[in-house]
Amino acid sequence: MLIWGGLLYLTKLDFKTVLKLCKGRSELMRDFPADVTSLDLDYLVGVGGNHGAIKAWLALQLYWLMGGCKLRRPRMVENPPAVRYQEAMLRESDSRFVIDRIRGLDSEHGIALNHCRLVHAEYDPGRRVWHVGLRDELDGREHEVRARAVVNAAGVWADSVNRTLGVDSPYKHVFSKGVYLAFPNDGSERAAAVYPMRHGADVITHVPWGPVMMWGPTETGVDDLARGLAPDRRDVEYLLEEAKGNLPGRRMGAGDVVSIRCGVRPLAVPAGFRKDVYPLTLSRRHRLVADEAKRALAIYGGKLTGSLQMADVVEARIRGWLKPRFPCEPPVLPAPERAGVHGFVTPEWARDHEFCVTLDDYVRRRTSIAQWTPRMGLGPDGGGRAALLAVAQKITTSGDAGAAETMVREYEERVRSTYDPLLDF
Ligand SMILES: Cc1cc2nc3c(=O)[nH]c(=O)nc-3n(C[C@H](O)[C@H](O)[C@H](O)COP(=O)(O)OP(=O)(O)OC[C@H]3O[C@@H](n4cnc5c(N)ncnc54)[C@H](O)[C@@H]3O)c2cc1C
Numbered sequence: 295m296l297i298w299g300g301l302l303y304l305t306k307l308d309f310k311t312v313l314k315l316c317k318g319r320s321e322l323m324r325d326f327p328a329d330v331t332s333l334d335l336d337y338l339v340g341v342g343g344n345h346g347a348i349k350a351w352l353a354l355q356l357y358w359l360m361g362g363c364k365l366r367r368p369r370m371v372e373n374p375p376a377v378r379y380q381e382a383m384l385r386e387s388d389s390r391f392v393i394d395r396i397r398g399l400d401s402e403h404g405i406a407l408n409h410c411r412l413v414h415a416e417y418d419p420g421r422r423v424w425h426v427g428l429r430d431e432l433d434g435r436e437h438e439v440r441a442r443a444v445v446n447a448a449g450v451w452a453d454s455v456n457r458t459l460g461v462d463s464p465y466k467h468v469f470s471k472g473v474y475l476a477f478p479n480d481g482s483e484r485a486a487a488v489y490p491m492r493h494g495a496d497v498i499t500h501v502p503w504g505p506v507m508m509w510g511p512t513e514t515g516v517d518d519l520a521r522g523l524a525p526d527r528r529d530v531e532y533l534l535e536e537a538k539g540n541l542p543g544r545r546m547g548a549g550d551v552v553s554i555r556c557g558v559r560p561l562a563v564p565a566g567f568r569k570d571v572y573p574l575t576l577s578r579r580h581r582l583v584a585d586e587a588k589r590a591l592a593i594y595g596g597k598l599t600g601s602l603q604m605a606d607v608v609e610a611r612i613r614g615w616l617k618p619r620f621p622c623e624p625p626v627l628p629a630p631e632r633a634g635v636h637g638f639v640t641p642e643w644a645r646d647h648e649f650c651v652t653l654d655d656y657v658r659r660r661t662s663i664a665q666w667t668p669r670m671g672l673g674p675d676g677g678g679r680a681a682l683l684a685v686a687q688k689i690t691t692s693g694d695a696g697a698a699e700t701m702v703r704e705y706e707e708r709v710r711s712t713y714d715p716l717l718d719f
Contacts, residue, residue: 297322297382297599299361316361318599319382329391332365333383334485336376354379389659393648398627403620408649415459417588442616446592450519450560456592463583465594470559470573471522473529474510476552476665483507489540496574498536505666506552509537515573525556530716548719553665562595580604589615641688653705656685670709
């Protein structure tokens with residue numbers, strides 16, 4: 295959820311990329327002021343003595359200048375000694391940022407489909423048209439659509455979608471698993487902090503997000519994507535160990551964990567890349583692959599920061615192939631209906647306007663309930679069940695009274711079998 299200006303590339307003296315990412319960060323802040331905010335970060339300088347502190351201070355001044363002096367100027371702070379500088383961050387969540395963009399484009403001319411998988415695709419070069427098979431993952435039915443161009447924006451699944459499309463790529467993805475633990479934040483911690491990892495040359499962050507502090511991430515190369523998408527006990531143990539060493543005296547034990555966030559970063563490398571390297575040494579930049587003959591594009595790698603710039607490039611490529619048939623201006627949408635202490639969108643609103651059809655859609659993606667309430671929204675002793683059932687009753691459209699109960703029961707079973715054992719120390 296952080297919108298980095300490319301500090302990682304400054305350490306590699308790649309000034310061009312830093313300038314590009316700082317520009318991307320400024321554009322996101324300018325274009326989406328309601329969604330993006332600045333965030334104070336304390337870059338800890340205790341390690342390396344004065345020498346380390348001066349070096350970090352100078353580097354962060356340069357970083358600030360390269361960002362066009364748009365954010366607050368870095369300054370030294372005490373207890374612990376750190377250089378306080380700024381990045382940008384999404385106010386609510388990455389999922390909400392995405393759904394708000396998609397919602398704006400759902401119209402009579404463009405349809406957004408949730409839980410819909412591309413299962414086959416054939417290009418007819420004579421008619422210059424794609425025949426695409428889409429499967430509704432909830433009822434299993436398949437549908438055929440035609441397309442004059444396709445864009446593969448499937449993130450870590452881009453290689454497998456390219457295989458389905460029959461598109462060759464000079465790039466492939468290397469996968470890097472990342473895990474965060476969330477601990478309670480009573481509101482007293484407003485600045486994020488960047489700590490050196492005790493084992494390894496990387497850093498670890500402590501970031502305020504609503505009522506929690508996120509601690510992480512890990513950075514582990516994985517070959518098997520499916521296994522990378524789920525956290526395991528070693529990830530949790532590692533983060534708890536780092537917390538004990540870096541933040542002694544804090545309540546950051548297994549029993550304090552509010553939630554675990556896990557994902558896999560898609561890192562674009564040349565297709566022939568075979569090296570076994572620490573994933574942080576690999577670029578996080580976007581790459582665009584174009585198959586001109588088939589009118590297919592594929593996006594590799596990337597971060598939030600450069601996503602708008604990539605979207606502009608994709609749009610320009612498609613306009614080079616096709617003339618828009620319909621007006622492209624997104625309609626002005628009403629603000630979502632919100633309720634409760636955290637102002638989450640209501641289940642009814644999410645159901646009617648945001649393609650929300652499962653409990654996971656609502657508690658993990660339309661709201662942050664699963665990340666801000668222990669045991670993925672169930673609560674420490676299961677006390678959140680009634681609230682989850684009330685949500686399920688509102689989002690199930692089948693009218694079947696048993697469907698909501700089944701939805702919650704399956705959710706509970708998943709929490710018991712996959713989540714609880716991770717924290718059972
Ligand atoms: C721990 C961690 C922390 C991170 N922190 C940050 C950060 O602070 N800032 C930042 O900028 N980036 C961060 N990232 C990276 C960021 O999450 C990714 O770069 C980003 O999610 C990639 O977006 P995407 O749209 O390309 O892919 P995704 O978000 O993965 O979207 C791809 C979509 O394609 C869909 N899809 C896949 N296959 C099919 C198919 N066959 N049919 C239909 N749909 C399909 C998927 O369901 C998915 O919805 C982090 C990543 C991790 C793992």
